[in-house]
Amino acid sequence: MASKGEPVLEVRDLVKHFPLTQGIVVKRQVGAIKAVDGVSFDLHRGETLGIVGESGCGKSTLAKLLMALETPTSGTVRVAGKDLANAKGADLKRIRRNIQMVMQDPYTSLNPRMTVGDIVGEPFEIHSEVAPKGDRRKKVQELLDVVGLNPDHINRYPHQFSGGQRQRIGIARGLALQPEVIVCDEPVSALDVSIQAQVINLLERLQNEFDLAYIFIAHDLSVVRHISDRVAVMYLGKIVEIGRDTEIYDRPTHPYTQALLSAVPVPDPEGRENRERIILQGDPPSPANPPSGCRFRTRCWKAQEICAEEEPLLQIRPGADHPSACHFAEVHDVVHAS
Amino acid sequence: MQNPSVDTHLLPADTLGTAPLLAVDNLHVEFATRQGVARAVNGVSYALNAGETLAVLGESGSGKSVTAQAIMGILDMPPARIPKGEIRFRGTDLLKLSENARTQIRGQQIAMVFQDALSALNPVFTVGWQIAEMFRVHRGMGKKAAYAKAIELMDRVRIPAARQRVHDYPHQFSGGMRQRIMIAMSIALDPDVLIADEPTTALDVTVQAQIMELLAELQRESNMAMILITHDLGVVADVADKIAVMYGGRIVENAPVHDVYKTPAHPYTKGLLESIPRVDQKGQDLYAIKGLPPNLLDMPTGCAFNPRCPYRQDNCVTDVPPLHEISGTRSSACHYWREVLDGVEG
Numbered sequence: 001m002a003s004k005g006e007p008v009l010e011v012r013d014l015v016k017h018f019p020l021t022q023g024i025v026v027k028r029q030v031g032a033i034k035a036v037d038g039v040s041f042d043l044h045r046g047e048t049l050g051i052v053g054e055s056g057c058g059k060s061t062l063a064k065l066l067m068a069l070e071t072p073t074s075g076t077v078r079v080a081g082k083d084l085a086n087a088k089g090a091d092l093k094r095i096r097r098n099i100q101m102v103m104q105d106p107y108t109s110l111n112p113r114m115t116v117g118d119i120v121g122e123p124f125e126i127h128s129e130v131a132p133k134g135d136r137r138k139k140v141q142e143l144l145d146v147v148g149l150n151p152d153h154i155n156r157y158p159h160q161f162s163g164g165q166r167q168r169i170g171i172a173r174g175l176a177l178q179p180e181v182i183v184c185d186e187p188v189s190a191l192d193v194s195i196q197a198q199v200i201n202l203l204e205r206l207q208n209e210f211d212l213a214y215i216f217i218a219h220d221l222s223v224v225r226h227i228s229d230r231v232a233v234m235y236l237g238k239i240v241e242i243g244r245d246t247e248i249y250d251r252p253t254h255p256y257t258q259a260l261l262s263a264v265p266v267p268d269p270e271g272r273e274n275r276e277r278i279i280l281q282g283d284p285p286s287p288a289n290p291p292s293g294c295r296f297r298t299r300c301w302k303a304q305e306i307c308a309e310e311e312p313l314l315q316i317r318p319g320a321d322h323p324s325a326c327h328f329a330e331v332h333d334v335v336h337a338s
Numbered sequence: 339m340q341n342p343s344v345d346t347h348l349l350p351a352d353t354l355g356t357a358p359l360l361a362v363d364n365l366h367v368e369f370a371t372r373q374g375v376a377r378a379v380n381g382v383s384y385a386l387n388a389g390e391t392l393a394v395l396g397e398s399g400s401g402k403s404v405t406a407q408a409i410m411g412i413l414d415m416p417p418a419r420i421p422k423g424e425i426r427f428r429g430t431d432l433l434k435l436s437e438n439a440r441t442q443i444r445g446q447q448i449a450m451v452f453q454d455a456l457s458a459l460n461p462v463f464t465v466g467w468q469i470a471e472m473f474r475v476h477r478g479m480g481k482k483a484a485y486a487k488a489i490e491l492m493d494r495v496r497i498p499a500a501r502q503r504v505h506d507y508p509h510q511f512s513g514g515m516r517q518r519i520m521i522a523m524s525i526a527l528d529p530d531v532l533i534a535d536e537p538t539t540a541l542d543v544t545v546q547a548q549i550m551e552l553l554a555e556l557q558r559e560s561n562m563a564m565i566l567i568t569h570d571l572g573v574v575a576d577v578a579d580k581i582a583v584m585y586g587g588r589i590v591e592n593a594p595v596h597d598v599y600k601t602p603a604h605p606y607t608k609g610l611l612e613s614i615p616r617v618d619q620k621g622q623d624l625y626a627i628k629g630l631p632p633n634l635l636d637m638p639t640g641c642a643f644n645p646r647c648p649y650r651q652d653n654c655v656t657d658v659p660p661l662h663e664i665s666g667t668r669s670s671a672c673h674y675w676r677e678v679l680d681g682v683e684g
Contacts, residue, residue: 054542055513162630192397193569194606194646197613197626204623219543226615226624245620263547265572267614269595272576279551280544282498283512 008180008213009043014075033288035061037237048214050228058237059217063185100174104186106166110158117154123176143172164195183215221264233257236295243322253320253329256296262334302328358385365423376634378404380587389561393574396584402567406533410450411440449524453536455516459508465519466504472526491522514545535567583607586632586642593668603670603679605647649674
């Protein structure tokens with residue numbers, strides 16, 4: 001997809017630290033969970049940025065920051081040129097219209113006591129300028145039709161739908177305000193395998209139809225590759241590598257990306273004995289006390305002294321075509337090498 | 339068999355004359371619910387030899403976990419009921435044994451690793467106590483000796499600093515480490531069969547790779563047979579020797595792993611494989627199996643997959659397809675398996 005014109009979403013040096021406190025009466029801050037620690041990227045109209053990483057790497061905190069559900073410690077988020085992070089009141093409300101979210105769990109993210117019509121129509125209560133009152137029911141039915149649900153089911157309750165259908169309800173709610181950006185936080189991981197493809201296809205169709213930009217957060221790397229134009233790999237609150245899908249998947253340069261890609265089981269038993277497998281030792285360190293220098297160095301097989309002393313910047317390295325935050329970045333095609 | 343739909347087809351080990359280590363034969367499990375009887379397992383048969391890995395593949399509600407729980411004997415009965423079928427372990431039908439006799443087998447000869455280690459471990463006892471319990475209860479060991487064994491096991495599943503961590507509680511471990519503790523408990527008494535029910539579903543891919551490697555290694559060391567229950571086609575392709583694909587409480591395809599991925603013989607398996615995003619499909623629609631998984635309380639007549647099947651003919655709605663034998667090692671429960679194998683769209 002073309003990345004031309006002004007980006008619809010600009011994120012600069014976004015930081016979110018959650019304070020760790022001690023004491024009951026007098027709370028003292030004794031440290032901070034560095035959930036998101038200096039993240040920057042752009043997103044253009046009609047483009048999909050996939051975000052991958054292990055649990056605890058800050059993917060979901062990033063999503064909340066983009067939605068202004070959390071206040072960033074520092075940094076800016078600009079949606080269609082307007083600063084979201086420091087906006088308040090009516091301004092915030094107006095900017096928020098442009099960025100909506102599809103949640104992971106279609107079972108808990110829909111209120112069981114509201115009908116589908118109320119759930120999908122609720123955004124119109126808050127932003128009444130989008131759909132005048134008398135018009136809303138028709139609008140909701142149109143939305144249900146767009147996501148492939150029967151518009152006559154407007155009075156049903158969430159429990160009357162299957163998981164895949166509920167996720168469609170969540171998507172219809174995200175679309176209601178005609179946003180430019182939709183943040184999808186693990187939109188298919190709670191669904192059965194045979195249903196996932198249906199929802200992915202729907203998201204792609206909607207993107208083409210409405211020229212939407214997606215932030216697609218997921219841990220299933222093959223799904224991310226299928227839907228994303230660009231992919232960012234996160235580790236302990238930082239983006240360690242970012243690039244076009246082919247750059248990340250075929251020519252990864254950061255050791256963490258290589259390990260992550262090699263750990264994904266390939267759904268083909270052919271040649272499984274000779275497949276290269278980088279098995280990382282241990283678990284990711286705690287974001288409350290990340291290692292000095294490069295955060296990946298404690299699990300990295302390339303680590304040297306410089307890695308502990310100097311933090312590698314996310315920049316284009318010699319011999320590579322996309323930014324990578326590793327002192328020893330080197331192209332290594334783990335998926336196809338065997 | 340009274341049920342004509344079920345072919346008591348057995349795997350080759352049986353036909354060769356040596357009885358398999360574990361054989362599930364025409365197993366039925368149903369649950370009494372307020373809405374009626376849910377038939378979760380409808381005539382499942384599979385067999386397993388020592389050192390072999392059988393992957394049971396299926397989505398939620400396909401009956402894959404219920405079958406495993408029936409083998410372990412940990413189904414709550416009632417509401418569950420096993421109206422017919424046999425589970426033969428070394429030739430004895432487990433379902434005919436007394437509860438006492440089953441307790442002897444459970445954990446000692448057939449052990450299980452659960453999906454969610456945090457809820458499977460007891461939060462109020464230390465992990466060392468929980469692993470040592472296996473030795474105290476089943477082997478009658480003293481406290482000290484049992485703890486020493488627990489530390490040995492924690493070392494074996496590669497938990498760093500086992501001697502210090504033996505007195506920690508489950509919540510003090512990460513997800514991957516907790517799963518290792520579950521594995522330590524399950525292999526404590528050197529079982530012949532290990533049932534792993536979605537052992538890595540709750541874990542990150544990098545940790546998943548560690549756990550799968552650990553399981554493979556333990557299996558090599560002790561020639562254990564393993565039943566791996568999963569919905570992940572990638573994990574299956576990595577470790578399985580043979581696959582049983584389940585849909586709507588029935589095995590729809592039974593085959594060595596290479597055959598399934600190369601030439602699936604059931605439309606459901608074929609659909610699952612085609613819906614995996616491939617690199618050359620970028621920008622195109624993914625193949626999606628249409629429709630929804632069946633409701634166990636209201637199963638479609640005939641083949642359970644018929645409402646979603648591109649190969650459907652009239653007899654699919656009326657006749658339940660038996661498990662047709664394709665070759666000595668393969669079978670498919672589809673009337674039109676020949677067409678599916680040849681790739682002819684129905």
